[in-house]
Amino acid sequence: MQSLISHLRFTAGRLAVGRALVVAILLGPVAGAMLAFAAVAAQEPTNVVTIDNFTFSPKDLTVAVGTTVKWVNHDDIPHTVVEKNTTFRSKALDTDDSYSFTFTSAGSFDYFCGLHPHMVGKVIVQ
């Protein structure tokens, strides 16, 4: 009788280990994918500013240090992106062209379109 009980305990223990293994195997790829996604997201934060109808949107954007900001021109005429102290300056962007800049230090960066200086925007890096 004693040996039957210990046999049952042993079997239950093996089942528990087996279940844990199955769960680990099933969750492994999911957890791995989530970790990989988080790693990519942490590595390459990108924020997009669109240019539509002579307007930068969002006009003011706040990002963390290390963030890459991408401007995309949706107008059918060219625009540029020029920081007022020329910290960054794009070439003329044709329709659907984009320009990216990575902000490596904190600060407030006012920019405008070199072709239409009334078009203004700001990136706040903190």
Ligand SMILES: [Cu+2]
């Ligand atoms: Cu413009």
